[in-house]
Amino acid sequence: MVTLSRDELHVSVVDPVSASMNFLNEIASRFPAAISLAAGRPFDEFHSVTDIDKHIQVYLTHLRERGLSPAHSRALLTQYGRTNGHIGDLIARMLDVDENIQVPAAAVMVTTGCQEAMVIALRGLCAGPDDVVLAAEPCYVGLTGAARILGVEVVGVPESDDGLRPETVREVAAAARARGKRPRALYLVPNFANPSGVSLPVPVRRALLAAAAQEDLLILEDDPYGLFGLDDEPRPTLKSLDADQRVIYLGSFAKSYFPGARVGYLVADQPVVDAAGRHTLLAEELSTVKSMLTVNTSALSQAVVGGMLIDSGFSLRTANQAKIAFYRHNLATLLSSLQRYFAGTPVRWNSPSGGFFVVVDVPADASEELLETSAREHGVLWTPMRFFYIGGGGERAIRLSCSAIEPERIDDGVRRLAGLLLR
Amino acid sequence: MVTLSRDELHVSVVDPVSASMNFLNEIASRFPAAISLAAGRPFDEFHSVTDIDKHIQVYLTHLRERGLSPAHSRALLTQYGRTNGHIGDLIARMLDVDENIQVPAAAVMVTTGCQEAMVIALRGLCAGPDDVVLAAEPCYVGLTGAARILGVEVVGVPESDDGLRPETVREVAAAARARGKRPRALYLVPNFANPSGVSLPVPVRRALLAAAAQEDLLILEDDPYGLFGLDDEPRPTLKSLDADQRVIYLGSFAKSYFPGARVGYLVADQPVVDAAGRHTLLAEELSTVKSMLTVNTSALSQAVVGGMLIDSGFSLRTANQAKIAFYRHNLATLLSSLQRYFAGTPVRWNSPSGGFFVVVDVPADASEELLETSAREHGVLWTPMRFFYIGGGGERAIRLSCSAIEPERIDDGVRRLAGLLLR
Structure with missing residues (x-):
C-alpha cells in the first residue's frame, strides 16, 4: 500500500501561504455566523445563471x-x-x-x-x-x-x-x-x-x-x-x-x-x-x-x-454601473464605520480611493490565534496582512474587505472588530 | 521600444515539439484541400451547441x-x-x-x-x-x-x-x-x-x-x-x-x-x-x-x-454508443485500406485493436520535407513519428489518425499515401 510523505511533495504543495489561506477558509466554515470582512470575492447577487445561455x-x-x-x-x-x-x-x-x-x-x-x-x-x-x-x-x-x-x-x-x-x-x-x-x-x-x-x-x-x-x-x-x-x-x-x-x-x-x-x-x-x-x-x-x-x-x-x-x-x-455603485457604497460605509469606532484610538487605517480593501494597523499581533479569538468571541473575520509578505512583515496589520458583504452588515462588522481591538 | 530576443525566453517557448506541431498546423492551413490523416481531434459532428444549455x-x-x-x-x-x-x-x-x-x-x-x-x-x-x-x-x-x-x-x-x-x-x-x-x-x-x-x-x-x-x-x-x-x-x-x-x-x-x-x-x-x-x-x-x-x-x-x-x-x-460505432468503423476502414494499397510492399503497419491511431513504417525518411511534398503533390497529411520521441527515434515511421475524417475519405487518403510512398 502506497503512503506518501507530505514533505517529499513539491514545495508548492506545502506552501505556507496556502496553509494560511486554508486556515482562513477553515475558520470561516467553523464560525459561519461570523461577519466576514475577509472574503474578497465579488458580491454574489450580481451573478445570474440565466445570463449564461x-x-x-x-x-x-x-x-x-x-x-x-x-x-x-x-x-x-x-x-x-x-x-x-x-x-x-x-x-x-x-x-x-x-x-x-x-x-x-x-x-x-x-x-x-x-x-x-x-x-x-x-x-x-x-x-x-x-x-x-x-x-x-x-x-x-x-x-x-x-x-x-x-x-x-x-x-x-x-x-x-x-x-x-x-x-x-x-x-x-x-x-x-x-x-x-x-x-x-x-x-x-x-x-x-x-x-x-x-x-x-x-x-x-x-x-x-x-x-x-x-x-x-x-x-x-x-x-x-x-x-x-x-x-x-x-x-x-x-x-x-x-x-x-x-x-x-x-x-x-x-x-x-x-x-x-x-x-x-x-x-x-x-x-x-x-x-x-x-x-x-x-x-x-x-x-x-x-x-x-x-x-x-x-x-x-x-x-x-x-x-x-x-x-x-x-x-x-x-455594463458594471450597478456593481460600481454597490462597491462604492460598501467602501464608503466601511471607511465611515472605521471613523465611527476607531477615531481617537491607537488603531490607524488607510483610505483607498476605490476597490475592495482597506488596511488597518492594529495595536496587537495580528496572528492566526487572534483571528480565531476574533471569530469565536467577537463574530468577525479579517485577513492577517502577514499573509501578503514574502520574507516577513505585516505582523500588526489586517486587511478588511467589503466586496462580498451585504452593506447593512458592514457597520456591525466594524463594531465587532472594535470589540476585539479596543478591549 | 522593447524588443525581446526569442532565445532569451524560457525553453518551453521554443520547444522543438511545439515547433513541429506548429509546422503541422501550418502545412494543414497551406493545403486545405489535402485529406488529413494527421488530425487526432474527435469528429465534429458529434458535438452540439444545444447540448450546452x-x-x-x-x-x-x-x-x-x-x-x-x-x-x-x-x-x-x-x-x-x-x-x-x-x-x-x-x-x-x-x-x-x-x-x-x-x-x-x-x-x-x-x-x-x-x-x-x-x-x-x-x-x-x-x-x-x-x-x-x-x-x-x-x-x-x-x-x-x-x-x-x-x-x-x-x-x-x-x-x-x-x-x-x-x-x-x-x-x-x-x-x-x-x-x-x-x-x-x-x-x-x-x-x-x-x-x-x-x-x-x-x-x-x-x-x-x-x-x-x-x-x-x-x-x-x-x-x-x-x-x-x-x-x-x-x-x-x-x-x-x-x-x-x-x-x-x-x-x-x-x-x-x-x-x-x-x-x-x-x-x-x-x-x-x-x-x-x-x-x-x-x-x-x-x-x-x-x-x-x-x-x-x-x-x-x-x-x-x-x-x-x-x-x-x-x-x-x-452515452457514446454512436461515437464508438463511428470510430470503430473508421479504424476498420483505415486498416482495410492499408491492406488494399500496401499488402506485399515494403510498407508495414501495426493493427491496433481500437482508438484513433495506426503507426506505419515507411521506406523513407519521414521528415517535414516529405510531409510538405505529401501535402503539395499528393494531397494527404500525416504526422511524423519522430515528433513523439524524446531523444531521437521514429525517423522512418508515420502516425495515421482516423478520428476527425469522414469515413468515405479514408480510402482515398490511403490511396494518396500510396502514391507518395510507392513512387
Missing part, C-alpha cells in the same frame, strides 16, 4: 452575422481551438473603448482566469535559474503562488503608504543584480491593490515606466479593480501610457462579470525577434506555454464572455 | 433535487468555488459504473482538461531537481510539454510492438537511479496509445503494477481512448486492478463529450501523511497546486459535464 446566444448571433456557418460556430464552441482563444478581437475592442489601450487582437491571449495569465507570463520570461520577478510588497498571493509553482524567485519591492516608489524599484533591481540575479519584470496592481488598497498617482505611473526602462524591466500590470473607484476620476492604466511596449497587461473578468467563467487574458504586444530576424508578438510566442498548461481556455466560457462584451457595447464600465 | 439545466435540476437553494446553485455556477471542483462526486459515480473504479469523491480533482491534470500531478510529485518521470516512448506530446514547463526530466521507456514491458520499466528505472535520479512515476496510456495505437494485455497490466511496486513508482494512467475498442472485450484500467493505490488516474472528457468544455480530472486516492501523522488524500494536497495554476476549473464547463453525466445515467459507455 443569453450571452452564448448573443455570441452565436454575432458569429452568424460575421458570416460563420453553423458548423464553424459549433466547432468554435465545442472543439479544440486556437490556443490563444477565439475572443481576443472582442477583448481588444473593449480595451480600446474602456481603457484607451490600442493593441491588435493577436496581442491578446485568453486564459483560464488571470491566474493562468500570471503563470504563463512568468514562465515565458523567466528562462534561467537566476531570472527573478520583482513585485510590489505586500503582494497578491496569486503572483507568489504562480512563481512558487515555477520555482521563480519573487523579490519584494516595499510599497510606501502612497504606493510603489520608482526609486525603490531601481534600488531593489540593482540589489538583485548585485547578487547575480536578473530581474525580468515588475508585477504591480496600479489601482486599489490587493491587499493594500493603494493606487498610484498618474505621475508615479509615468515615473515607473521610466524606471522600468532604465532597469530593462517589463511591467506586469494587473488591474482587476480599476472599474471600482470611489469617484470617476480617470486612472489611466500603465498600458495606456506605455509608449514603448514595456507593459504586459493582465486582465480578469472575475469582478467585472463573474469568477466561475474562469476567463482572464494577457496582452503582450512586445515584438520578439528570433535568430533569423523574424518578428512575432510575445502573446503569440507564449501560446506554446499555454498549450502545455491547459491547451485552450474553455470555449464555452469564452463564448459567454464574448456575448457579454457584445451585449455591453464593449464597455465593462457601462 | 440542456445539460446546464439538467445539472441545475439535480442541484435542486439535492436540496440546494437557487442562491447556492447560482454560486456553484458563477462564483469562485472549491478548488478541486463541484462535480467530483458525479465523476466518481461514473468511474464506478463504467470502469469498476471505486474512489471517494474527495479523491477526484476536476481540472482544465487532462493537460492541467498532468501538470498538477508532475508538479506535486517532482519536488527536487533529481526527480524524474518515466514515460512510455513514443510518448504523448502533452506529457513532455507539461514536464518541459516545470523543468522535469522525462526518461523514455521504449515501447515494444506489444507495448510497455515491465522488465524494461525496471531497467530504465535502475539506470536512472544509477545516474543519481529519483524516478517518481511512470506515465502510460494502456489503451490504444497516442501515438502508437498499442494496448496492453491484462497480464502485462498486472505485471506493470508489480514492477512499479518493486521500483517504488507511482503510475500516471491516461486513458482518453479506452471507450473506443474495435470490440467489446473488457480492458480493465490499471486503476481498477490497483490494490495498493499506486495509480493516479488521469481522465478527459474531450473524446467522450467534447474538447471545448476543457474538463478533465485526476483521481489520486493515495494517502499522504504529514510530520504530525495526519492523513489526507493526495488529490486534496494537490489542490494547492491547482489553486496556483487556474484557481478553479470553469464552473460552467463543470455544470455542462455534470449534466451530461446525470443525463447518461453516469455511463459514458452508454
Whole structure:
C-alpha cells in the first residue's frame, strides 16, 4: 500500500501561504455566523445563471452575422481551438473603448482566469535559474503562488503608504543584480491593490515606466479593480501610457462579470525577434506555454464572455454601473464605520480611493490565534496582512474587505472588530 | 521600444515539439484541400451547441433535487468555488459504473482538461531537481510539454510492438537511479496509445503494477481512448486492478463529450501523511497546486459535464454508443485500406485493436520535407513519428489518425499515401 510523505511533495504543495489561506477558509466554515470582512470575492447577487445561455446566444448571433456557418460556430464552441482563444478581437475592442489601450487582437491571449495569465507570463520570461520577478510588497498571493509553482524567485519591492516608489524599484533591481540575479519584470496592481488598497498617482505611473526602462524591466500590470473607484476620476492604466511596449497587461473578468467563467487574458504586444530576424508578438510566442498548461481556455466560457462584451457595447464600465455603485457604497460605509469606532484610538487605517480593501494597523499581533479569538468571541473575520509578505512583515496589520458583504452588515462588522481591538 | 530576443525566453517557448506541431498546423492551413490523416481531434459532428444549455439545466435540476437553494446553485455556477471542483462526486459515480473504479469523491480533482491534470500531478510529485518521470516512448506530446514547463526530466521507456514491458520499466528505472535520479512515476496510456495505437494485455497490466511496486513508482494512467475498442472485450484500467493505490488516474472528457468544455480530472486516492501523522488524500494536497495554476476549473464547463453525466445515467459507455460505432468503423476502414494499397510492399503497419491511431513504417525518411511534398503533390497529411520521441527515434515511421475524417475519405487518403510512398 502506497503512503506518501507530505514533505517529499513539491514545495508548492506545502506552501505556507496556502496553509494560511486554508486556515482562513477553515475558520470561516467553523464560525459561519461570523461577519466576514475577509472574503474578497465579488458580491454574489450580481451573478445570474440565466445570463449564461443569453450571452452564448448573443455570441452565436454575432458569429452568424460575421458570416460563420453553423458548423464553424459549433466547432468554435465545442472543439479544440486556437490556443490563444477565439475572443481576443472582442477583448481588444473593449480595451480600446474602456481603457484607451490600442493593441491588435493577436496581442491578446485568453486564459483560464488571470491566474493562468500570471503563470504563463512568468514562465515565458523567466528562462534561467537566476531570472527573478520583482513585485510590489505586500503582494497578491496569486503572483507568489504562480512563481512558487515555477520555482521563480519573487523579490519584494516595499510599497510606501502612497504606493510603489520608482526609486525603490531601481534600488531593489540593482540589489538583485548585485547578487547575480536578473530581474525580468515588475508585477504591480496600479489601482486599489490587493491587499493594500493603494493606487498610484498618474505621475508615479509615468515615473515607473521610466524606471522600468532604465532597469530593462517589463511591467506586469494587473488591474482587476480599476472599474471600482470611489469617484470617476480617470486612472489611466500603465498600458495606456506605455509608449514603448514595456507593459504586459493582465486582465480578469472575475469582478467585472463573474469568477466561475474562469476567463482572464494577457496582452503582450512586445515584438520578439528570433535568430533569423523574424518578428512575432510575445502573446503569440507564449501560446506554446499555454498549450502545455491547459491547451485552450474553455470555449464555452469564452463564448459567454464574448456575448457579454457584445451585449455591453464593449464597455465593462457601462455594463458594471450597478456593481460600481454597490462597491462604492460598501467602501464608503466601511471607511465611515472605521471613523465611527476607531477615531481617537491607537488603531490607524488607510483610505483607498476605490476597490475592495482597506488596511488597518492594529495595536496587537495580528496572528492566526487572534483571528480565531476574533471569530469565536467577537463574530468577525479579517485577513492577517502577514499573509501578503514574502520574507516577513505585516505582523500588526489586517486587511478588511467589503466586496462580498451585504452593506447593512458592514457597520456591525466594524463594531465587532472594535470589540476585539479596543478591549 | 522593447524588443525581446526569442532565445532569451524560457525553453518551453521554443520547444522543438511545439515547433513541429506548429509546422503541422501550418502545412494543414497551406493545403486545405489535402485529406488529413494527421488530425487526432474527435469528429465534429458529434458535438452540439444545444447540448450546452440542456445539460446546464439538467445539472441545475439535480442541484435542486439535492436540496440546494437557487442562491447556492447560482454560486456553484458563477462564483469562485472549491478548488478541486463541484462535480467530483458525479465523476466518481461514473468511474464506478463504467470502469469498476471505486474512489471517494474527495479523491477526484476536476481540472482544465487532462493537460492541467498532468501538470498538477508532475508538479506535486517532482519536488527536487533529481526527480524524474518515466514515460512510455513514443510518448504523448502533452506529457513532455507539461514536464518541459516545470523543468522535469522525462526518461523514455521504449515501447515494444506489444507495448510497455515491465522488465524494461525496471531497467530504465535502475539506470536512472544509477545516474543519481529519483524516478517518481511512470506515465502510460494502456489503451490504444497516442501515438502508437498499442494496448496492453491484462497480464502485462498486472505485471506493470508489480514492477512499479518493486521500483517504488507511482503510475500516471491516461486513458482518453479506452471507450473506443474495435470490440467489446473488457480492458480493465490499471486503476481498477490497483490494490495498493499506486495509480493516479488521469481522465478527459474531450473524446467522450467534447474538447471545448476543457474538463478533465485526476483521481489520486493515495494517502499522504504529514510530520504530525495526519492523513489526507493526495488529490486534496494537490489542490494547492491547482489553486496556483487556474484557481478553479470553469464552473460552467463543470455544470455542462455534470449534466451530461446525470443525463447518461453516469455511463459514458452508454452515452457514446454512436461515437464508438463511428470510430470503430473508421479504424476498420483505415486498416482495410492499408491492406488494399500496401499488402506485399515494403510498407508495414501495426493493427491496433481500437482508438484513433495506426503507426506505419515507411521506406523513407519521414521528415517535414516529405510531409510538405505529401501535402503539395499528393494531397494527404500525416504526422511524423519522430515528433513523439524524446531523444531521437521514429525517423522512418508515420502516425495515421482516423478520428476527425469522414469515413468515405479514408480510402482515398490511403490511396494518396500510396502514391507518395510507392513512387
